[in-house]
Every structure is written in C-alpha cells, then in structure tokens.
Amino acid sequence: MGHCFTFPRITVLILYCCCFIITATTAVDPPTCDSSYGCISSIRQEDCAKGEILISGGSLNGCCPGCRGGRTYLAVCNLNIPDRLCAPGLKCVGRKCIYDRSTCLHTMHLDKDLVGWIPKCNLDGTYAAKQCRGDRLSGRCFCYSEDGKRIFGWDWYRNTERMTCACSRRRDKLEKEGRFDVTLHCTQNGNYEELQCDSGLCWCADELTGSVQLGTTVVHESLWELLPCYNSTLHGESYLRQCESAAQAQKLILKKFYAHGTVGVTFNEIPCDYDGAYGRYKVENGV
Numbered sequence: 549m550g551h552c553f554t555f556p557r558i559t560v561l562i563l564y565c566c567c568f569i570i571t572a573t574t575a576v577d578p579p580t581c582d583s584s585y586g587c588i589s590s591i592r593q594e595d596c597a598k599g600e601i602l603i604s605g606g607s608l609n610g611c612c613p614g615c616r617g618g619r620t621y622l623a624v625c626n627l628n629i630p631d632r633l634c635a636p637g638l639k640c641v642g643r644k645c646i647y648d649r650s651t652c653l654h655t656m657h658l659d660k661d662l663v664g665w666i667p668k669c670n671l672d673g674t675y676a677a678k679q680c681r682g683d684r685l686s687g688r689c690f691c692y693s694e695d696g697k698r699i700f701g702w703d704w705y706r707n708t709e710r711m712t713c714a715c716s717r718r719r720d721k722l723e724k725e726g727r728f729d730v731t732l733h734c735t736q737n738g739n740y741e742e743l744q745c746d747s748g749l750c751w752c753a754d755e756l757t758g759s760v761q762l763g764t765t766v767v768h769e770s771l772w773e774l775l776p777c778y779n780s781t782l783h784g785e786s787y788l789r790q791c792e793s794a795a796q797a798q799k800l801i802l803k804k805f806y807a808h809g810t811v812g813v814t815f816n817e818i819p820c821d822y823d824g825a826y827g828r829y830k831v832e833n834g835v
C-alpha cells in the first residue's frame with residue numbers, strides 16, 4: 549500500500565479524484581433560487597388555466613412564479629391530501645375552503661359583479677401599491693399599503709405611469725413601526741419629492757425610489773441648502789412645512805411638560821399629510 553504514495557503520478561491522480569468528489573458533492577446540493585436558471589418573467593395571470601392563480605414560488609421548487617390551482621371557494625378540502633388542497637387565497641377550515649383574508653389573493657375568488665371592484669395583488673399575496681378604479685380617461689389611482697389599507701397619494705389614471713407610491717408606503721411603514729417624527733415629503737401621488745430630510749439628514753432623492761440621486765451626497769440637515777436639488781424659491785428657509793412645524797412644536801411642548809413632571813396634559817394631535825399640508829381631519833374649535 550505504502551509504495552503507491554511514493555509515485556508522484558499516482559498522488560496527483562488521487563488528489564484529482566478527491567477534488568472531483570468534492571466538486572461532485574457540491575453540485576448535488578439542491579439548487580437555490582438564485583442559482584443558474586432564470587424564471588420566465590413574462591408569465592401573466594392570463595396565461596394560467598381557468599381556476600388557477602399566478603403566485604410567486606408557484607413553480608420550480610418555489611423559485612419561480614407559476615400557476616397554482618386547487619379546491620374552489622366553499623368546496624370540500626383536506627389539508628393532508630395533495631389534490632384536496634384549497635387554491636391560493638383560500639384556506640381549509642372545517643373541511644371547507646374559505647377566504648384567507650390575510651392575503652390579497654382571496655379577492656381573486658370574489659364575484660366581480662357583486663363587489664364591483666377587485667384590487668390588484670402582487671404575486672406574494674400583498675396588495676399592489678397602486679390601485680386604480682374606473683377607466684384610463686376619467687378613473688383614478690390610489691396608494692395602498694401592503695395589507696390593503698388606503699394610504700396617502702392619488703392621481704388621475706391617465707397620469708399614473710410613473711406613480712409608485714413608494715414614499716407613501718415608506719412613511720406608512722415607518723409610522724406603523726412606531727416612529728412618530730418621520731419627515732419624508734411625498735408628492736400628491738405618493739412618490740418622493742426631490743429634496744428629502746429625515747432623522748437629521750438631507751439628500752436629493754430619486755422620485756420613484758427615494759434613494760440618493762447618483763453623483764450627490766447625503767448631508768447633515770444644517771447643510772441642506774448646499775444640496776444641488778435645493779431651490780430657495782421652492783424650499784425657502786425651512787424644510788418643515790407649516791403643519792409639520794406646528795406638530796413638532798406641539799411635541800416639544802409635551803416633552804417639556806413631561807420633563808417637569810406634569811402629566812395629563814393632552815392636545816388634539818395635529819395631523820399632517822405626507823406632503824406636509826394639514827391633514828383632512830384637522831379639528832378647529834371642536835368643529
């Protein structure tokens with residue numbers, strides 16, 4: 549046995565074999581979703597068979613979108629039998645398929661003639677950010693949160709090609725996470741205004757995504773007038789709009805009361821819209 553290893557050529561061969569085995573073992577791992585194969589990105593709901601719903605992870609081991617069918621609304625189902633599962637958007641409760649309202653996909657089982665309007669869903673079951681009603685000429689589009697709540701932002705259908713609702717969604721998310729002092733400014737359609745300040749920093753933002761415009765930098769809020777997107781006519785001397793300033797002042801006063809041990813002081817919280825204007829629900833003198 550020992551003498552085999554004294555021959556260089558055999559040693560090389562053994563090493564080669566080892567390498568090959570290692571490579572082969574690696575290749576046997578199940579493919580992950582970001583490995584070689586790509587998905588057919590152009591597949592649409594219209595390409596699915598009747599009763600099937602296009603969802604993310606519907607094909608290729610959950611890596612690509614695909615059409616999935618299943619038992620229909622109120623049909624008898626069984627969680628343990630593969631061909632008795634409910635279709636996406638439905639859940640099996642008491643051996644019957646009922647609406648799973650935690651996903652937007654349940655709306656695809658609603659009767660369009662009865663409910664009048666079916667929202668648009670993303671393939672992952674969240675609600676699409678932009679929801680349009682009516683026709684392209686006179687209809688309107690509105691911004692929605694992932695879980696289907698109407699949030700700030702709207703425009704006429706005909707103007708909505710570049711409407712993303714990204715700013716509106718971001719603010720809504722941050723506020724739901726408990727931040728009460730978000731100062732991102734959204735345009736009327738829910739996109740980002742060009743100049744943004746939040747958490748003590750300011751930057752020139754991409755209208756559609758809010759990310760920092762190429763070739764520009766993020767600055768401390770005291771230097772916001774140095775940003776290339778700053779325009780004195782447009783922005784003036786303060787980033788905060790009148791309503792926001794009032795709301796911030798109110799918060800500062802509250803903070804001082806608390807610091808002095810005074811509790812139980814309440815204000816009607818001043819609601820500002822995401823564009824910094826007074827919200828729709830401003831109550832003045834109890835009216």
Ligand SMILES: *[C@@H]1O[C@H](CO)[C@@H](O)[C@H](O)[C@H]1NC(C)=O
Pocket residue numbers: 779780781782
């Ligand atoms: C600044 O804003 C005003 C008002 O919108 C506009 O008329 C002007 O062209 C802007 N100036 C620059 C340098 O962009």
